[in-house]
Amino acid sequence: MIDLFKKVLVLAAHPDDEILGVGGTISKLTKKGTIVDILIFTDGSSTQYANDEEISENKFSEAERANKIVGTNKIDRFDFPDMRLDMIAHVDKNIALSKYISEGNYDTVFVQDYSDINKDHQELFESTIVACRPVPGQCVKYLLSYYVNSSTEWGNILRKEFFRPNVFVDISGEIENKLTSMKEYKTELREYPHPRSIDSIRNTAMYFGNSVGMKYSEAFNLILAR
Incomplete structure (x- = not known):
């Protein structure tokens, strides 16, 4: 299916979401020449690290290095x-995002799934x-949500809505690139068995892959295809 995508926008509420959910697919797309852009929707740190602009800039620098590895265009x-x-206000977010998507003329958009417990992810x-x-x-012709x-x-455990993937992208050839990219997010990585550890990220890709006869996969819910 990804062969149909021509110009892709990956939306992320926070720096690292895009690599956690779509890093392998981004790498696969850019290898074949597809343009993939990233939009981080928030400042990424103002609540956790109030009034600390240095940390905010450091996290964005991590994002730039991570995305360079997977071949992101910008x-x-x-x-x-x-x-x-x-x-x-919901309308203010809608207007800003609609304008960005329209000006970029993206035919494909990825966003975090609504089943997520993170409120920012739900709002985005x-x-x-x-x-x-x-x-x-x-x-936009294709809209997919990610894990x-x-x-x-x-x-998946606590909410009535849960992640129901119906598109699986084989990232067996891109898993190491995804993990190398994620290692640039030093402020976000944790030690195993935390789900945001390198081993857990690999295990997630293995779980989704093994579910559909692949070694490693990223899973998505296809919301729109036209």
Whole structure:
């Protein structure tokens, strides 16, 4: 299916979400010449590290290094407040995202799945649904949601909505590149058995892969295809 994607936008509420959920697929797409851009929707650190601009810039530098490894074309960021997206008017997020997608003329968009327990992830999903709705003139043809280690698995246990993948991308040839990329996020990595550890990220890719007869896979929920 990914052979149909021409210009891709990966949305991430926070730096590292894009590699955790789509890193292998990004690498696979860019290897064959597909343009893949990243938009980090929040400032990434203002709540965790209030008034510390150095940490904010460091996290974005990690994101730039990580995305260079998987071949991302460019990485941008908005300045919506980290962990406080629910405090921003829904319409303001919708307008900002719709404008970015339209100006970029993206035919494919990836976003975190709504089943996630992270409120920022849910808020970004809801704005993405609005920005990508199939109205006349809409450039987006494919919309997929993705799984994020340390957030989505808890949603599967605790929420009525849960992650239901129906698209599996074979990343057996890209898994090491994905893990190397993730290692650039030193502020986000944890020790095993934390779900955001290198071994756990590998295990997740193995689980999804083994579910459909592959060695390693990233799983997605296809929301729109037209």
